[in-house]
Amino acid sequence: MPDAYVALEGGSVVAARCRAPGTSHGELVFTTAYTGYEESLTDPSYEEQVLTFSYPLIGNYGVRSERFESERVHPRAVVARELTEDVAEWLAEEGVPAVDRLDTRDLVGQIREGGAMKCGISAGPDASEQKAREALADCPGMSDHTDIGAQVSVAEAQTRGDGSTDVALVDCGAKGSIAQSLVERDATVHVLPYDTAPGEVADLDPDVLFISNGPGDPANFEAAQSLVEEFAGEIPLAGICLGQQIIARALGGSTEKMDFGHRGVNQPVRDLRTDRVVMTTQNHGYTVADPGELEVTQVNVNDDTPEGLESDALDVLTRQYHPEANPGPNDSLGFFDDVLELADCRTPVAAD
Known part of the structure; x- marks a missing residue:
């Protein structure tokens, strides 16, 4: 029975x-x-x-x-x-x-x-x-969870590591291994609530503003999108998964819900510049439909959806997949090294 x-x-x-x-x-x-x-x-x-x-x-x-x-x-x-x-x-x-x-x-x-x-x-x-x-x-429905960030984000700012590069990680539901991957590369990671105001980021004056992964519809993360709009061109920007979608929306692009998404550890991604294919870990039900001001640099081999977005002019680097990739594969761990190299492009921000 x-x-x-x-x-x-x-x-x-x-x-x-x-x-x-x-x-x-x-x-x-x-x-x-x-x-x-x-x-x-x-x-x-x-x-x-x-x-x-x-x-x-x-x-x-x-x-x-x-x-x-x-x-x-x-x-x-x-x-x-x-x-x-x-x-x-x-x-x-x-x-x-x-x-x-x-x-x-x-x-x-x-x-x-x-x-x-x-x-x-x-x-x-x-x-x-x-x-x-x-x-x-x-x-x-997933789009009806308009404040889903409150369920997964830190309630107060936290600091991890004590390195030479300051990263402001906006926690929209971040996996712990993202912060750990940055700390291991000599970064100080300031984990910020999903609804952090621009003034708080300006006071922090980070070398990189990083928008994390997270659940649900990227349209419901208005505060994080506002941060990108405020600091694009002033602070280098990075994002993973939901973070890529939020950054694209903030820079003139759009997102859409997928039929069943990408969830697994064997998603093939092709780099359009090198033609190299890497295997990736993914977990998302939305994707970037229009990249706006950003260039699509990587695509999913199975369905051609954007997997990497970049802008040299705005110092932006994002990935739809999870480079930290716990439990693996580890093909794309170099992303975190590339993110920290963005710190060389940083322009100090004056608080209001």
Whole structure:
């Protein structure tokens, strides 16, 4: 007798086994990653989503906190073909519903055909199809989460490292390994809340303004976009994932929602200048539709969406993928060296 149910936006309900009890809802997405489940589950970019793992066994090397990208699990619920006891217990402790023993190949196929969709989950002794359908009915769309940054950002500014280059990292849901990658390269990283005002950045007078990754629709991160508009051409700009999208929007471009996004550790990216292809880690459901004032320098081999944007005139360098790439591959770690080289282009900013 099943003790878990997943209600899909298309109207169907899938029976499953409960591994961590609860009722939840979110945008149902999938990742093709076959390692790095700890990193995925603690990635703030999965906020308000239900994460489906396409790889059949999740948890085969345990759960170690040193691999976490943040302090908590971010997906609203987790779906897998099979979860080990270690992962199931971890999710139960975190209060995140989890289910397995369902056909994830079919589920992934539905997402690929119909796009990321809303879903509701009911799991546990009192689970029912009705509860799953009710959870689905209450599920908002991703663009409706207008202040999602407040759920994932630091509440107050923090400083990490004590290096020779000052980086202002606007935390829109940053993975911990982004700041760590910069600290390892002799940077002082000032992690700032997602709604930081321009005056606070001017007071800090950083060598580089860095917009992080994060969840949801980039149109909902108006404060970060305002920072880019304020300091473009004065402070070198860098961005990863959501950060690339925010910077593009601020510099005359536009973004759009993808059908099912890019989520996994095997996305091929081609550099248009060198024709070199690297494998990358990605997690995003939106993309840049129009780069505005920026030049597209890298594209996804599978669908030609922009993966890298640059401007020599404005000292801008962005990537749609995750160069820090925990748990790998590490093909693009050199991005952080390139970001710190932007510091040589810095013009001091006078506070008002």
